Amino acid sequence: MSAAVPRGRRLPLVLRNPSFGRVWTAQLLTQAAGRMFQVGAVWWLVGFAGGTRRGLESGLFLMVSTLPAVALAPVVARVVARYAHRTVLAVAAAAAGAVAIPAALWAYAGDLPMAAVYAVGLALAACQAVFDPCLTTSVPELVEDADIEAATGFELSTQSLAGLGGGLLGPLLVDAGGLPVVVAVCGSAYLLAALLVASARFRHATEATHATVVADMPAVTDAIAVPAVTDAPQDARDRSTATDPGHDTPPPAPRTLRQVLAGLPFIRRVLLCFAAANLFTTAVYVVMPLYTRGVLHSTGSTVATLEAALGAGTLVGSFTGARVPGRPVAVGSACLAVMAVALGLPGLWAGHATAMGALAVAGWCVGVIGVRFVALFQRLVPTADKPGFFAVMQALLGATFPLSSLLFGALGDHLGARALCLVQGAGLVPVALALWWLAGRARPDAPRTSPGDAATAHLTPAGETS
Numbered sequence: 001m002s003a004a005v006p007r008g009r010r011l012p013l014v015l016r017n018p019s020f021g022r023v024w025t026a027q028l029l030t031q032a033a034g035r036m037f038q039v040g041a042v043w044w045l046v047g048f049a050g051g052t053r054r055g056l057e058s059g060l061f062l063m064v065s066t067l068p069a070v071a072l073a074p075v076v077a078r079v080v081a082r083y084a085h086r087t088v089l090a091v092a093a094a095a096a097g098a099v100a101i102p103a104a105l106w107a108y109a110g111d112l113p114m115a116a117v118y119a120v121g122l123a124l125a126a127c128q129a130v131f132d133p134c135l136t137t138s139v140p141e142l143v144e145d146a147d148i149e150a151a152t153g154f155e156l157s158t159q160s161l162a163g164l165g166g167g168l169l170g171p172l173l174v175d176a177g178g179l180p181v182v183v184a185v186c187g188s189a190y191l192l193a194a195l196l197v198a199s200a201r202f203r204h205a206t207e208a209t210h211a212t213v214v215a216d217m218p219a220v221t222d223a224i225a226v227p228a229v230t231d232a233p234q235d236a237r238d239r240s241t242a243t244d245p246g247h248d249t250p251p252p253a254p255r256t257l258r259q260v261l262a263g264l265p266f267i268r269r270v271l272l273c274f275a276a277a278n279l280f281t282t283a284v285y286v287v288m289p290l291y292t293r294g295v296l297h298s299t300g301s302t303v304a305t306l307e308a309a310l311g312a313g314t315l316v317g318s319f320t321g322a323r324v325p326g327r328p329v330a331v332g333s334a335c336l337a338v339m340a341v342a343l344g345l346p347g348l349w350a351g352h353a354t355a356m357g358a359l360a361v362a363g364w365c366v367g368v369i370g371v372r373f374v375a376l377f378q379r380l381v382p383t384a385d386k387p388g389f390f391a392v393m394q395a396l397l398g399a400t401f402p403l404s405s406l407l408f409g410a411l412g413d414h415l416g417a418r419a420l421c422l423v424q425g426a427g428l429v430p431v432a433l434a435l436w437w438l439a440g441r442a443r444p445d446a447p448r449t450s451p452g453d454a455a456t457a458h459l460t461p462a463g464e465t466s
Contacts, residue, residue, distance in 0.1 A: 025193075031162035033096070037182055040173060040182040047289070063406045064121055066398055093127065099127075108184075139152065171301070273435045278401060280343070286409050286412060287412070287420045287421060287424065290417045322375070337429070339428055
């Protein structure tokens with residue numbers, strides 16, 4: 001009991017681990033800057049620069065801004081696996097700043113052409129597509145094994161903090177000073193993030209790998225209630241020592257992205273379900289400005305308020321997700337069902353309060369899903385495969401975002417915003433049912449192992465559903 005008292009009084013991870021605190025702050029700055037530019041530019045297109053096709057133009061901009069996460073996934077995986085993670089993170093942030101600052105000067109000097117706005121959005125998204133999966137992969141190099149889940153919670157909360165801060169400031173800055181102010185603030189944030197990453201200390205990759213493989217396995221088996229690591233076949237335990245620097249056996253060669261996903265069949269199905277869900281959930285970033293202008297007849301301050309409600313809900317969900325009882329897949333299917341109701345509600349009862357409450361609930365569901373599943377993936381995915389896996393995860397979850405943006409943007413020129421809300425809610429219902437069905441089918445599945453994954457192969461069938 002005496003040991004529990006000091007543990008309960010420990011400082012938050014971002015304060016007692018300065019390096020992780022700097023990198024987390026850098027992630028907050030980059031994602032807030034990217035979100036600020038996206039939300040600000042969309043509101044600029046819908047409220048000021050757009051014509052009769054403002055829905056299509058805003059949807060096309062969001063499509064361009066989300067393509068890099070999908071198209072660059074194989075390249076990102078190779079870059080993250082080959083180069084030092086601190087270098088990759090610092091260069092990505094600095095490159096984004098180098099794009100945004102000249103664009104801001106150009107915008108101050110005169111009107112920024114529409115093509116240039118699209119190009120800046122594309123460049124910033126490309127840098128963020130490198131930064132995010134690299135940081136996720138770097139978590140074991142920044143924190144001890146016992147802090148991985150806490151670090152994951154902070155990392156996921158960054159996205160909601162970015163939505164809260166960037167989404168709030170973007171429309172307000174557009175109303176106050178136009179698009180040039182938004183671009184200038186974004187560029188400054190990216191450059192500051194690059195300096196913070198450069199000043200952080202990362203553990204050597206082999207040290208982090210050895211710590212994760214050796215120390216993480218008991219925590220995994222305790223959490224998911226499957227046979228202990230020592231119950232694995234002897235040949236599996238022998239192969240699991242390949243990553244131990246104390247043995248002469250060389251580590252297995254890196255696998256291709258297709259091999260990574262082929263060795264994780266259940267996780268692959270879960271990711272496909274969430275990719276389908278994103279076709280309807282991410283449309284909120286197109287629907288929200290159209291709803292503000294066409295239904296609420298309001299200004300950028302209302303867009304900022306709705307963005308803040310969504311971000312605040314996601315933030316609360318990120319920090320409370322670990323406390324929600326139930327297996328991750330069961331929790332995920334329930335959250336998707338709640339989101340279906342929340343996103344469709346503003347289509348039935350229009351109003352500021354209805355929209356804010358619905359977005360806050362939807363954001364909470366997103367936060368809960370994120371922290372439960374990413375923490376599970378961190379423990380179940382083999383360390384050597386994490387660079388490729390998290391790049392693929394970003395690509396799969398973002399693959400429907402460009403299509404969603406273009407589809408709902410084009411529909412926004414022909415359907416009312418309230419009808420778009422109902423389409424969002426109705427579309428999530430079959431996805432929630434599919435994930436619920438998958439939860440019932442997962443436990444009896446036979447285990448499917450992948451090369452070089454002996455240390456975690458026996459965890460697959462039951463572990464992924466716990």
